[in-house]
Amino acid sequence: MPVLNDSVAISIGPFDVRWYALFILIGxxxxxxxxxxxxSKRGLDQEFLLDMAPVVVISALVGARLYxxxxxxxxxLDNPSEALNIRSGGMSIHGALIVxxxxxxxxxxxxxxxxxxxxxxxxPGVALGQAIGRWGNWANQEAYGTPSDLPxxxxxxxxxxxxGYEDVATFHPTFLYESLFNLANAILLLWLVLRMxxxxxxxxxxxxxxxxxxxxxxxLLIERIRTDSLTIGPWPAAYWLSxxxxxxxxxxxxxxxxxxxxxxxxxxxxxx
Numbered sequence: 001m002p003v004l005n006d007s008v009a010i011s012i013g014p015f016d017v018r019w020y021a022l023f024i025l026i027g028x029x030x031x032x033x034x035x036x037x038x039x040s041k042r043g044l045d046q047e048f049l050l051d052m053a054p055v056v057v058i059s060a061l062v063g064a065r066l067y068x069x070x071x072x073x074x075x076x077l078d079n080p081s082e083a084l085n086i087r088s089g090g091m092s093i094h095g096a097l098i099v100x101x102x103x104x105x106x107x108x109x110x111x112x113x114x115x116x117x118x119x120x121x122x123x124p125g126v127a128l129g130q131a132i133g134r135w136g137n138w139a140n141q142e143a144y145g146t147p148s149d150l151p152x153x154x155x156x157x158x159x160x161x162x163x164g165y166e167d168v169a170t171f172h173p174t175f176l177y178e179s180l181f182n183l184a185n186a187i188l189l190l191w192l193v194l195r196m197x198x199x200x201x202x203x204x205x206x207x208x209x210x211x212x213x214x215x216x217x218x219x220l221l222i223e224r225i226r227t228d229s230l231t232i233g234p235w236p237a238a239y240w241l242s243x244x245x246x247x248x249x250x251x252x253x254x255x256x257x258x259x260x261x262x263x264x265x266x267x268x269x270x271x272x
Contacts, residue, residue, distance in 0.1 A: 067095025145172030212249030
């Protein structure tokens, strides 16, 4: 797999738009578009989603960068001005998910909407956005794996190779693996959202729970062959956060059923 020779996609006068930013933006608009379409299919207020989207997106981007900065605190402590420089990468999906979920919960609660219902409609778009956004890593020659001579291995320029692999030219394209998984996950989640009204076993929050579990497991597997993982203690940071996503996914699915059971019991007790 070849790499881009230039990280700049478009130049408008002195202003450069990098491929990394372009893929991220395309992913964001694709996510919003899919979520809006799903809201219309479910008969929900599209305007509410479009009003919420800028708040959640901006907060998620801040969370993505803040998480990365905290993991590389030693570097940014010596180079504080670089903390705001995101043109060349340095965004974490785990940070985006944490902040994005919290802000979505706050926003829906503030407007007296069902958080779980809206979360179910949003996560297929999140997975689609991730599938597209991962190609920004290809443009930046980052987020690749261990050496590989497979036909689809990605060629990395000498300046971007990790220490100890200076003489190796091709590596596992882990960004591609994750992009393909996210695309398949988006299709599965989309199908689940569309069939949920006819399903007898699905509950509000199940689609979000499945997303968290599936992505957490996939990221744990893919992270094993990454060469640029940031760490927390003895493990890559993605291990800890991906495990947390899996546990959170199970908690959401179990919790939604417990709430249904509680509400059902209260209705039964109130009947004469």
